[in-house]
Amino acid sequence: MIYFLTNNRSSEKIFLQRNEMEDRNEKYCFGIDVGGTTVKMGLFTTEGELLDKWEIPTRKEDGGAYILNDVAASVEAKLAEKNIAKEDVAGAGIGVPGPTLDTGYVSICVNLGWKDKNPANALSELLSIPVKAGNDANVAALGEMWKGGGAGEMNVIMVTLGTGVGGGVIINGKVLVGANGAGGEIGHLCVNYEEKDKCGCGNCGCLEQYASATGIVRLAKKKLGQELRPTILTKEDVTAKDVFDAVKAGDETAKEIAVEFGRYLGYALANLAAVLDPAVIVIGGGVSKAGEVLIPYIREPFMERAFFANRNVKFALATLGNDAGICGAAKLVLED
Secondary structure: OOOOOOOOHHHHHHHHHHHHHHHOOOOEEEEEEEOOOEEEEEEEEOOOOEEEEEEEEOOOHHHHOOHHHHHHHHHHHHHHHHOOOHHHEEEEEEEEOOOEOOOOOEEEEOOOOEEEEOHHHHHHHHHOOOEEEEEHHHHHHHHHHHHOOOOOOOOEEEEEEOOOEEEEEEEOOEEOOOOOOOOOOHHHOEOOOOOOOEOOOOOEOEOHHHHOHHHHHHHHHHHHOOOOOOOOOOOOOOOHHHHHHHHHOOOHHHHHHHHHHHHHHHHHHHHHHHHHOOOEEEEEOHHHHHOOOHHHHHHHHHHHHOOHHHOOOEEEEOOOHHHHHHHHHHHHHHOO
16 A cells, blocks of 8 residues: 655654554464473464474473463563564464363363463463463364365364374364364264273273274284284284384284274264365374375275265375474464
């Protein structure tokens, strides 16, 4: 837009005010991912460029009373280091390991010791900048939609296969939070109604019992206890990585374990797709480090049970790794 100067003093004043407003355009934001051991932090431009990233320890003593103060101190130090004024900061997003409402309220974060807390409000008061909070798995999904395996799509399911099974759902570019902040708890879909052993959540037959790294080990040990054929796997110390390394090596027993794992996960994702209609399903977490070998074991059972309108869904591996949380948290504060 072009402004014309005149001899009129009021016109000159408007011109200067507009220039001052343009000079104060917000240029930066922070993404914060609070974990049980470390807090990962990133400084971004509002265009999405990651300028710097670092970590600080998560001090959980006294019910996590020091965590947000430590985060605020670290942000202030980074602003001073980079000579960035608060007026140039759009805000900060923070991902936390617990159900989180749109308001930022968290009823409980077991891993941090928090109860009845609003980390968004508390951190905003400490920093005097806008802050938004979200569940860490949902925030990671948002990061993968923005800059990772789901980039370019607005409807994404992300499944994180680690010690447990986490997940996040993005609908029309927005995180599905739910009424209680528990949207996207994919790991606790019931996939086996005959299961007698309990999941960590207290229910039986949850997806997490079969598709997490721990669940894959459980399937492997059961299989190896009955296996008479030669296999490179050993029951005593088998890991999920061992299983997929053996798959790559052509081990038939390992392939059968992978088929069972994939059937549980693929069928569950087909059910989810019928409700959520994603464009892409992103697979992340430690198990995803097996690489592309993983995808066919999930896609094939998915296709067996998928509603016809969902059969064009793409499967992709997560690409952001440990940066997914800070990227998603930054995106959280940049959302309209």
